[in-house]
């Protein structure tokens with residue numbers, strides 16, 4: 001319904017109605033607390049740190065609030081621990097698609113590391129099969145519920161391990177069945193992207209896209225390597241790109257004097273998408289506070305910024321909540337949110353015609369109603 005009296009006020013309810021696009025969300029960082037408890041009971045996982053839903057939800061949020069990426073990552077032991085059977089993997093993937101759709105996400109790329117789900121004897125291909133079946137079943141449940149969503153998968157290799165080439169091959173093997181790209185994740189310091197050159201070379205050789213977690217816990221060199229040596233299509237986080245921008249006082253809203261170094265200029269000129277995850281960045285200490293997050297500086301300088309959740313369970317967040325935080329912190333309106341959303345859809349690893357169709361048929365009409 002068109003709004004004849006101007007823009008709809010921005011709050012959590014109206015943000016949930018906005019058609020949103022999510023490029024950076026970890027499957028093993030987005031479980032429902034109740035599902036973690038049920039799967040632990042069903043699969044005999046005995047190491048959970050809490051026994052009730054509210055306690056477990058609070059534990060994940062607090063434990064992830066450590067200010068250190070390495071400590072933050074330790075919380076995944078418990079989600080990965082209950083995701084070791086085909087049934088558990090399919091259930092988590094189905095609920096992920098349903099939860100994102102209920103929040104108004106219309107397109108999502110959800111990532112996970114298959115190599116972490118082999119503890120009970122599954123093969124890498126069996127893991128992929130279970131997760132992709134789960135996404136398909138979640139998509140169909142969401143369609144029935146009147147909230148259609150397209151969910152695709154990014155296949156992650158863990159940067160401290162040595163299986164990235166194998167995981168790149170797995171990605172290509174599944175690329176026409178829902179896997180649209182490759183990624184590396186895990187502790188950044190000490191594990192530069194260039195450790196995985198053969199995996200990236202394999203992806204490039206097969207004309208297949210990839211993103212790299214870079215510039216989160218480690219600085220500009222990591223971003224430079226990801227771009228210059230590895231040839232990534234997008235940057236996961238990339239917040240430390242601010243280290244290559246001078247002439248703006250921290251916290252200032254005056255961006256006129258900004259001077260970009262070579263790496264920052266390359267990121268902006270080549271329209272390299274930045275998968276920014278505001279809440280997660282505060283939790284891991286990548287930024288001191290939301291107010292000091294470089295999101296607004298980068299948005300004002302017209303970098304291709306996108307809004308993402310990273311880990312909904314650990315950050316107790318959703319796409320709508322991340323957008324609300326940005327609205328409250330930086331004063332954005334619907335037109336800004338639409339721009340970030342179109343930035344994301346343009347940057348998706350989906351074929352061009354499908355991206356365009358979602359922009360023209362879903363995103364623009366959806367925001368037009370809210371803009372009024």
Ligand SMILES: O=c1[nH]cnc2c1ncn2[C@H]1C[C@H](O)[C@@H](CO)O1
Pocket residue numbers: 026027028029069073076080111112113116156185186187213216280310311
């Ligand atoms: O923000 C992150 N940075 C680096 N690694 C991460 C982040 N969030 C999740 N991960 C890791 C932990 C998961 O087990 C893995 C695959 O989803 O990716």
Ligand SMILES: [Zn+2]
Pocket residue numbers: 024026185213236310
């Ligand atoms: Zn991430």
